[in-house]
Amino acid sequence: MEVPLTRTMAAALCTGLAATLLATATGPARSEPRQPDTWTVAEAAHAPRARIALDDTTGSLSLTVSRAGRTVIAPSPVGIVTQQADFSQGLRFLHRKDRTVEERYRAKSGKRLDRRVRMNETRLSFATVAGARLDLVVRAAADGIAYRYVLPAGYGDVLGESSAFNLPADADAWLSTYRVDNEGQFNQYTAATAPTGEYSDQALFATDGGYTLLAESDLTGSYSGARLAHTQGTGSYRVKLADSQVHTDGPLATPWRAMITGDLATVTGSTFTDDLAPASKVADTSWIRPGTVLWTWLAGGRTAGQSLDAQKAYVDYAAAHHWPYEAVDSGWYFKKDEWDVTDPDWQTDSWMPELVDYARAKGVGIIVWIHQRDLDTPEERAQWLPTLERWGVKGVKIDFMNSEAQSMFQWYDTILAETAAHHLMVDFHGATLPKGIQRTWPQVMSMEAVGGEEKRTNTATHLTTLPFTRNVIGSMDFTPGGFQRVGLRPDSDAAEVGLTVAYESGLQMFAGTPESYDARPLARDFMDQEPAAWDDTRLLAGSPGQEAVLARRSGDRWFLGGVYAGAARTATVPLTIGPGRWLVETIRDGADGLVQDRQVLRGGDELSVDVVANGGFAAIACRWHPGVTTCYR
The missing domain is CATH 3.20.20.70 (Aldolase class I)
Structure with a gap:
């Protein structure tokens, strides 16, 4: 049966004929590969993972942090605005470069003197429609994720960042109202119920399966200090700079926006903000004595x-x-x-x-x-x-x-x-x-x-x-x-x-x-x-706002410090300072003042201490063998 040739069918036939002729003339047709719009960075499979996404419609960037398949930081805006360029939108991807950062250094103070650093770094390069260039540098370690912006010269002063951190609305939050001397008290809220205002950038959140502490690293006179701006009812905390305009007169690398994340022991023992910072500028440190x-x-x-x-x-x-x-x-x-x-x-x-x-x-x-x-x-x-x-x-x-x-x-x-x-x-x-x-x-x-x-x-x-x-x-x-x-x-x-x-x-x-x-x-x-000065630091027990027991090692002795909020109790602390037998000498509050207890425990045993209301204790632990009667020297 003959089928009538409609106008639509005729147009399609002409289009197909033209495509066939073009293919005959130029060889097989090649489809342009779609540029990637998401990138991931992680130090290891079990470590925190950063996912950077470029929105195809707006050209804006976002960053998500996850750990063990659980979201730690929900997709959060990433970007910076200068006098000459807006890097918060309208971006297109150029290229990616990866490297591994491995360093060893010795500190003069802090949680431990000997430090080892391993981080995977990804540098993502973008351009605006006008051709302005931005590099977003992301680092991932076992205990955190960090990012910074790197700009070439010529884009004028910085007017602000679109950087923010989006937390689950119901995440527990420990926040300190911002003060220029950073001496505010920490109070507990949820991410959404915290009052509208500005908070110190050292903010702690109980995220899915662990904790995340926001922080900053490598801040110099090339930039401005940051705080967190929050509107009650949301889980969003926006980076706000101290200056409305940050002067730049050359290439710029902004401070690191850091997220220390893991279980509470990982966060407490982290040296991530130090690890992100530049190496020592002091050649001879022999005169520096804690x-x-x-x-x-x-x-x-x-x-x-x-x-x-x-x-x-x-x-x-x-x-x-x-x-x-x-x-x-x-x-x-x-x-x-x-x-x-x-x-x-x-x-x-x-x-x-x-x-x-x-x-x-x-x-x-x-x-x-x-x-x-x-x-x-x-x-x-x-x-x-x-x-x-x-x-x-x-x-x-x-x-x-x-x-x-x-x-x-x-x-x-x-x-x-x-x-x-x-x-x-x-x-x-x-x-x-x-x-x-x-x-x-x-x-x-x-x-x-x-x-x-x-x-x-x-x-x-x-x-x-x-x-x-x-x-x-x-x-x-x-x-x-x-x-x-x-x-x-x-x-x-x-x-x-x-x-x-x-x-x-x-x-x-x-x-x-x-x-x-x-x-x-x-x-x-x-x-x-x-x-x-300490050779090692461990969290033995803790819950923010309730109890904190830390052990710090100097040589072959461990020093323990515990502080509690709330009613009197018998505190039990796992003695996770190493195998073998330990002599533990504890100072606690007694009825008529401080008293000292001595006992021999095995590593991993529980140390029990009677703690008064809003009280605590201190202790020294040393290796025990027959004849050892005190850890004091």
Whole structure:
């Protein structure tokens, strides 16, 4: 039967004939391969996995983090906007480059001295319609995922990021309201119920099957500090920069946006933010020596700081207990309206050289407090830093930066190089968070950036959250040991001893008075044993806001510190510090003060300790064999 040729059929026939003729003329037709629009990065099959996706419609990027098949961070926007280019949309993929980052380095402080790094890195290159280029660099390790933006020169200042982290709405969240000194308390919410506002970028979330701590690394004066902006009712936390415009005058690599993820022990023991940071810029680190410190501010305040005789007495106490350092806080040096620093002989009016000589003869080094405003110009730094080095001062506690603007990070870049040149260890107060700084500049022994012992509003909940938040990302100068502050601190005496271990700091500053130590000889004798540098760190038990028990090893001994929030209990702690028999000497709260217990346990056994309300404990464990009666030396 003949079928009538319709107009539609005729058009199709013509189209097919044309295609046949074209194929005959040019050879077999080739279909263009579809460019990939998703990429994955992981260090190993069981490790966290990053998935980067490019939306075909909008040209925008997103990043998802998963672990063991479970979503940790839901698809979250990735992008950056400059004066000349918008890299938050309209992108097309160019190419991918992969490499493995393997490093070994030795730290001067932190959770462990010897570090080994293995990360897989993927660099994805994109372009806008106008041809502007952006590289997104993603790194994956066993304990985290991180990304940064890399831009060539010529795109102008940065106006902001579209970077954000999308968490499940019902994920438990431990957040600290943002402050420029990073001294806010941590409170627990869910990701969605947290009030609208800005939070510190050290935010902890209980994600599916584990925990995730948001952080930042490798922040310098080329960029601006970040915080997290949140709107109640959502699980989204957006990166907001301290500056509305970040000045750039060349190629730019932004700081790493880091997600430390795993079980709670993995997160607590992580050195991921240090591992992401550049290698040490200090060639000779032999002069950098961590140690415990008698800190005099809460022991006597400004009056003690202005008295040479009082400081000599503190030096005597530190020497008697073999504490390597004594810190002289505010009040020891001139007021600007009293001394003329343009006079070349102004230093002769200070009693500090006499104190340093006195302390040196007794084997004690001196750390001095100084206000940032007295180091904020080249002229002031040229007066102070060489002078302190010449006197023999071992370190400086620099206070009141109170800014995360780009200009302040440019000052950090300068002061870090200059303190290293003058062999001065550094403890920053009123400061930013560590952000990997202790790897690149190992003379930074500690940083405050915490609601510490000085605060009168701390809670036991806050104290039990810090090991899982602030102290994860670097040494923390909480200044524990303020026994005399009864009624001003929320914890018991045994918990206060435990904090000296639970909280890591390269300069562990004890905040008590000699009288308060002597009234608690068990606490004092325990603190006499403590180092401030550790060969290993392990979480033995913990739940943010409820309990934290950490074990830190120095040589062949383990030091244990536990702190609890809530009602009295008998705490049980797995002694996972190695096989064999261990002598464990524990300090706890008794009816009439601190008491000490001794027992021999096998590795893996449970250590039972009676803990009072909002209490804690401290312990030393050493290998036991017949004849060993104490771990103390």
